[in-house]
Amino acid sequence: MANFETVEVTTDLLIVGGGMAACGAAVEAAYWAKKNGLKVTLVDKAAVDRSGAVAMGLSAINQYVGLRDGQNTMKDYVDYVRNDLMGVTREDLVFNIARHVDSTVHLFEKWGLPIWKDANGAYVHEGRWQLMINGESYKVIVAEAAKNALGLENIYERVFIVGPIMDGERCVGAVGFSVREEKFYIFKAKAVLVAMGGAVHVFKPRSSGEGLGRAWYPPWNSGSSAYFTLKAGAEMTCQEVRFIPVRFKDAYGPVGAWFLLFKSRATNGLGENYMETNRPELEKWQPYGKVKPVPANLRNWLMMLDVQEGKGPIYMRTEEAISKIASSEGDEKAAKKKLKELESEAWEDFLDMTISQAILWAATNTAPEEKASEIAAAEPYFIGSHSGASGAWVSGPKDVAPEEYFWGYDCMSTVGGLFCAGDASGASSHKFSSGSHAEGRIAAKAAIRYIVDHPDGINYDANSIEELKKEILKPLDTYTEFSSKTVTPDVNPDYILPKMFMFRLQKIMDEYAGGVSTGFTTSENLLKKGLDLLGFLKEDQEKLAAADLHELMRCWENVHRMWQAEAHVRTLLFREETRWPGYYFRADKPSMDHENWDAFANCKFIPEKNDWEMIKRPILRVYAEN
Amino acid sequence: MPSYVLQDKCDGCKALDKTACQYICPNDLMVLNKDKMKAYNREPEMCWECYNCVKICPTQAIEVRGYADFVPLGATVTPMRSTDSILWTVKFRNGSLKRFKFPIRTSPEGKAEPTGGFATHDDLSSPALYTEPEALGLKEVATISK
Ligand SMILES: Cc1cc2nc3c(=O)[nH]c(=O)nc-3n(C[C@H](O)[C@H](O)[C@H](O)COP(=O)(O)OP(=O)(O)OC[C@H]3O[C@@H](n4cnc5c(N)ncnc54)[C@H](O)[C@@H]3O)c2cc1C
Ligand code: SF4
Ligand code: SF4
Numbered sequence: 023m024a025n026f027e028t029v030e031v032t033t034d035l036l037i038v039g040g041g042m043a044a045c046g047a048a049v050e051a052a053y054w055a056k057k058n059g060l061k062v063t064l065v066d067k068a069a070v071d072r073s074g075a076v077a078m079g080l081s082a083i084n085q086y087v088g089l090r091d092g093q094n095t096m097k098d099y100v101d102y103v104r105n106d107l108m109g110v111t112r113e114d115l116v117f118n119i120a121r122h123v124d125s126t127v128h129l130f131e132k133w134g135l136p137i138w139k140d141a142n143g144a145y146v147h148e149g150r151w152q153l154m155i156n157g158e159s160y161k162v163i164v165a166e167a168a169k170n171a172l173g174l175e176n177i178y179e180r181v182f183i184v185g186p187i188m189d190g191e192r193c194v195g196a197v198g199f200s201v202r203e204e205k206f207y208i209f210k211a212k213a214v215l216v217a218m219g220g221a222v223h224v225f226k227p228r229s230s231g232e233g234l235g236r237a238w239y240p241p242w243n244s245g246s247s248a249y250f251t252l253k254a255g256a257e258m259t260c261q262e263v264r265f266i267p268v269r270f271k272d273a274y275g276p277v278g279a280w281f282l283l284f285k286s287r288a289t290n291g292l293g294e295n296y297m298e299t300n301r302p303e304l305e306k307w308q309p310y311g312k313v314k315p316v317p318a319n320l321r322n323w324l325m326m327l328d329v330q331e332g333k334g335p336i337y338m339r340t341e342e343a344i345s346k347i348a349s350s351e352g353d354e355k356a357a358k359k360k361l362k363e364l365e366s367e368a369w370e371d372f373l374d375m376t377i378s379q380a381i382l383w384a385a386t387n388t389a390p391e392e393k394a395s396e397i398a399a400a401e402p403y404f405i406g407s408h409s410g411a412s413g414a415w416v417s418g419p420k421d422v423a424p425e426e427y428f429w430g431y432d433c434m435s436t437v438g439g440l441f442c443a444g445d446a447s448g449a450s451s452h453k454f455s456s457g458s459h460a461e462g463r464i465a466a467k468a469a470i471r472y473i474v475d476h477p478d479g480i481n482y483d484a485n486s487i488e489e490l491k492k493e494i495l496k497p498l499d500t501y502t503e504f505s506s507k508t509v510t511p512d513v514n515p516d517y518i519l520p521k522m523f524m525f526r527l528q529k530i531m532d533e534y535a536g537g538v539s540t541g542f543t544t545s546e547n548l549l550k551k552g553l554d555l556l557g558f559l560k561e562d563q564e565k566l567a568a569a570d571l572h573e574l575m576r577c578w579e580n581v582h583r584m585w586q587a588e589a590h591v592r593t594l595l596f597r598e599e600t601r602w603p604g605y606y607f608r609a610d611k612p613s614m615d616h617e618n619w620d621a622f623a624n625c626k627f628i629p630e631k632n633d634w635e636m637i638k639r640p641i642l643r644v645y646a647e648n
Numbered sequence: 649m650p651s652y653v654l655q656d657k658c659d660g661c662k663a664l665d666k667t668a669c670q671y672i673c674p675n676d677l678m679v680l681n682k683d684k685m686k687a688y689n690r691e692p693e694m695c696w697e698c699y700n701c702v703k704i705c706p707t708q709a710i711e712v713r714g715y716a717d718f719v720p721l722g723a724t725v726t727p728m729r730s731t732d733s734i735l736w737t738v739k740f741r742n743g744s745l746k747r748f749k750f751p752i753r754t755s756p757e758g759k760a761e762p763t764g765g766f767a768t769h770d771d772l773s774s775p776a777l778y779t780e781p782e783a784l785g786l787k788e789v790a791t792i793s794k
Contacts, residue, residue, distance in 0.1 A: 049762045053778040057770065068674040077674045078698040090785030096792075121775075121790040125766075125783035132764030134755025158734050159752040163760060171762040180676075201676055232650060233715030234693040235675075241694050242675040272718045370750050373736050377725055378697040381714040384723035384740045419775060421791045463777050471772050572676055572690070644792055 024498040026199065026206040028491065031178075033063035034473050035466070036211035038183045038196055038250065040066025041074025042161075042455045043217035043407075043444025045168035046126065046462030047469075051215075052171035054470040063209065065178045065198065067218075067575070068242065070169065074219055075240055075405075076161040076455055081374040082278060083130070083137070083153040084454035085123050086145070094150070096120055097645055102151070103452045104643075105313040107411055108601050109620060110260065113644040114418035114427050115450035118464060119457045126460040127153070133167050135160060149282035157374045164459065181207055182575045183218065183246060184494050186254040186440070187482050193254050193440035194480040197490055201571045206491050212480060213439040213469040217462055220405035220412070220445035221245030221586045225537040226528035227401050229272070236378055238267050238274040239403040244579035245586035247446035248404065248412070252585055252627045256435035257415040257637065259448040259624045261593040264402040265410030266542065266605050268322055270338065271398040275379025277338060279371045284364070286343035288325070288397060290333040300324040306613065307603070318409045322399055322604030329399075330541060338397050340368070340390035361391060401538050402605070404586055406445045407458045410605075412590075413448025415624055415639075416441075419464075424642040431472050433465035436626075439472060441465040449622060497568035497577045504567070517567035520576035523559070527584055530555045535591050536606040545610040549595045556588055588634075589625055596636045597623040650695030650712055651677075651702060653687050657709035660685035669701040669710060677701075703729045731757050 035055065037047045044064060051062045066073050087094050099120040104111040131137050136156040138146035146154045169177065180202045187195035187210070195210040222239035229236045252258060269277055280286040289295050297316070304311030307320055316324075325336055344364055351357040368390050372380040382388075388395060406413035414435040418427040433441050443465040444458035453461055497520075504516040512519065531537055534552025536544035544552075563581055568574040599615035600608045622639040653669075660680055661667040669678035669687050677689050678701050687709075689695060702710045714723060722741035727734055732753060738746045766779035776789045 050778055052762065053768065054772060058772070068676070069672055072672050072698070072700045073674050077700060078696070089790065096790050117790075117792065122777055122780070122784075124785070125777065125780050128783045128785065129764045129766075129779065132766075133760035134753040136751045136754050156751045158729070158750065163753055163755075166758065167760040167762050170760055229715065229717060231715075231717040232693045232695075233717040233719075235650065235695045236697065236715055240674065240696050240698070242696075366748055369736075369738070369746070369748055373725070373727075373734075373748065374750070377699050377712075378714065378719075380725050380736075380738060381697070381712065381723055382719050384725060384738050385714055385720045387740050387742045387744075421775060460777075467772070467777055474772065572679075575676065 023492055024495045026204045028206045030208045032210045034060040034212050035062045035469050036209050036214045037064040039217035040070040041219055042458040043462035045164045046459035047215050047466035048168035049171045050463035051466035058474055063176050065181050067182045069179050070165040071162050079158040079374045080160050081157050081371045082148050083155055083456045085457040086127050086153050087120050087124055089124055106317045108310045112449040114423040117422050118419045119453050119461050122460040123457045127456050133163050135163050184578050186250055189480050189482050192438035194482055201575050212473045215441040215465055215469050216247050216250050216446045217444045218246035219243035222403050224531055224583045224587050225401045226532035228538055238400045245582040248586040249582040251414045254437045254440050256437045257624050257626045259415040259622050260411035261589040262597050263411035264605055265405050265408055266399050266402050268397055268399050270379055271396040273379035273382040275372045275376045280338050284343040287339050289337055290328045291335050296324045296328045300327050319602040319604035335396045337394035339394050341392055341394055344391040406448050407453045411449050411451045413446055414442040416447045422644055432468040441469045497566045497574055501567040501569050517565045518562055520580050524580045531587055543607045543609050549591055552591050592634055593623050593625055650692045650697050651689045651710050654709045657707045658686045668704045672700045672704045703727055
């Protein structure tokens with residue numbers, strides 16, 4: 023076996039991941055740990071300053087309720103999220119995040135994040151819930167507070183977490199390896215908080231060749247949260263609720279500012295507004311078809327109908343929107359000034375969070391005030407914090423959650439001591455960057471309380487960890503053993519390299535589970551065939567090979583993706599209806615079936631049986647239905 | 649190429665044990681070729697063009713060339729990041745130039761105080777997180793009577 027030193031770290035709370043939710047968890051946990059004499063450790067596969075989905079920066083904070091100024095009520099937010107998810111939402115979780123998110127945003131401001139203000143000193147809103155920011159250094163600032171709270175000695179960077187350590191039914195740590203030196207890590211803890219983001223490159227992306235990395239979602243989040251929680255035996259929810267963003271085509275620049283702030287329209291190649299021409303289609307998706315704003319998946323759907331009919335390309339009418347705003351300024355001088363301002367705002371939107379889009383505009387000589395730009399639906403992603411909902415099934419808060427949704431500690435999964443936040447927790451979408459941070463805080467406080475309530479020592483089986491170490495390092499051994507058999511190491515009958523493994527996964531998902539090439543459409547027969555092929559892929563995991571530490575990480579990232587994929591396919595099969603057209607369409611069950619499927623579709627991997635269990639759970643509301 | 653390194657400008661971060669670009673890349677792409685003492689992107693097709701390596705390189709040795717599978721050649725987008733702002737120069741394929749400057753933070757680097765100066769409390773069992781309710785700007789944390 024590859025000769026790696028084993029490093030053992032003992033802590034009380036282990037935070038795995040270093041993104042928005044983990045940084046929220048870090049500040050909150052550090053505060054309560056200090057009061058209770060506990061230790062908190064955080065592990066990230068990258069550098070916390072620039073890791074996760076906010077690594078590049080963002081141009082908006084997408085969740086701010088504005089309770090302080092009475093802008094909205096708690097119920098407004100809960101209604102918005104439930105409707106956007108076609109009714110399938112844990113209102114108690116959404117409520118819990120929403121009641122804390124404003125304090126997180128106010129902390130961001132104190133830490134130095136520039137939030138736009140109007141002449142009266144009030145936050146500038148992009149839309150009802152969104153605030154505009156100068157967010158190039160958003161993650162740097164949030165990480166700084168986390169590092170100052172935890173102390174650098176408690177943060178491990180460039181350690182890739184593979185999976186959980188269990189003590190019976192309780193999660194008591196994690197194992198992983200350094201991607202910089204030959205070290206295998208065992209983190210022992212009384213509670214573990216999972217915040218390793220969502221997943222991309224499970225489906226084949228539209229981009230190819232050297233553009234492969236240009237997915238909307240960052241290529242470094244690879245389903246580690248889902249793998250970790252599944253392997254711990256936690257119940258998962260909404261694994262079918264993927265997210266497909268419609269963005270500027272190819273570079274995936276954000277459209278939020280254009281639609282919300284600049285009030286732009288999108289039209290098809292014939293100049294028609296599909297939101298108007300295809301409006302009758304919304305009748306089919308009642309009661310959600312009639313809510314305002316129209317749910318994200320239905321907006322996608324109305325656009326896709328035009329694309330299917332050959333009415334593309336679809337354009338964001340930037341030139342129209344800008345001229346409309348500028349001309350409402352009155353005199354010419356004011357209009358010119360406004361134009362300059364808008365131009366700068368439009369470019370900053372890209373430069374803060376999707377620089378590729380700025381390159382694409384420059385390379386195609388695009389001036390948004392002069393010509394429209396194409397938009398398109400990207401490929402499917404797993405991002406429970408955004409407009410998807412996949413993640414672990416977690417406990418709600420005591421004061422708000424219906425009994426069935428409460429088991430002692432906020433954000434704790436069905437596994438003892440295993441907490442989840444951000445993309446790692448499900449059925450509570452629309453938390454975005456700020457809500458993920460707030461949820462990380464909620465989970466961390468609850469985890470510290472769990473640790474205080476469970477002071478006894480933990481046990482785990484050292485032999486099984488040694489086995490795990492062997493399994494985790496195996497791709498290195500496989501490479502050493504076989505690579506010299508062929509003249510070049512890339513094609514070899516005895517192993518598969520992680521990139522090819524990923525391509526196979528992507529092809530299966532694309533063609534059988536409703537990817538781009540089938541217009542996001544699938545069916546029972548296709549899904550069953552896809553599961554068969556996933557079965558072979560799972561067997562071939564044994565034959566993954568890695569030449570170095572970087573490739574070893576790539577191997578495990580793709581195993582994580584494969585598990586996310588399987589949970590997805592199984593849940594697509596289980597839910598026998600189409601509820602989110604525009605995210606996916608089940609051709610054999612083409613409409614909503616309220617009677618049977620106004621429910622959560624949950625799943626669980628059962629390690630002892632090496633099998634899956636599918637579970638239907640009721641949707642319970644915290645507000646009386648209106 | 650997504651990110652690429654200019655031969656003449658990269659000095660291997662003067663042989664320090666950690667190069668800046670390798671330290672920062674969220675996808676572990678930048679590595680140092682120890683023979684040449686030059687860094688390179690080992691997997692350009694997994695690059696997100698997040699520009700973190702570009703922004704951090706002390707010698708401005710890293711640039712980005714738009715993904716060749718869909719971006720026509722000839723444009724560049726170049727950042728200059730200081731402690732409180734960032735200056736962007738956008739060069740179009742047709743040669744025209746635009747410059748933008750945006751603030752990046754309002755506080756001195758390194759000084760973010762976790763409580764933000766808000767009052768806190770000691771109740772581990774209440775729903776109020778640290779700094780709440782003050783940081784909410786409310787008298788109490790919202791709840792629902794069940
Ligand atoms: C393109 C894009 C645009 C967005 N725009 C906005 C916006 O304008 N406004 C807004 O509010 N929100 C926006 N969001 C949403 C926001 O980024 C997410 O909601 C938020 O980052 C989720 O937080 P998280 O902590 O769950 O995941 P992340 O912040 O992504 O963090 C995941 C962390 O886990 C680490 N990790 C992953 N795998 C492992 C492993 N195996 N071992 C160790 N560590 C690991 C990563 O390095 C990272 O530190 C956007 C998201 C995307 C992708
Ligand atoms: S940060 Fe710049 S100078 Fe340092 S190794 Fe990387 S490319 Fe070379
Ligand atoms: S642009 Fe980002 S993803 Fe690409 S090499 Fe640089 S730091 Fe890594």
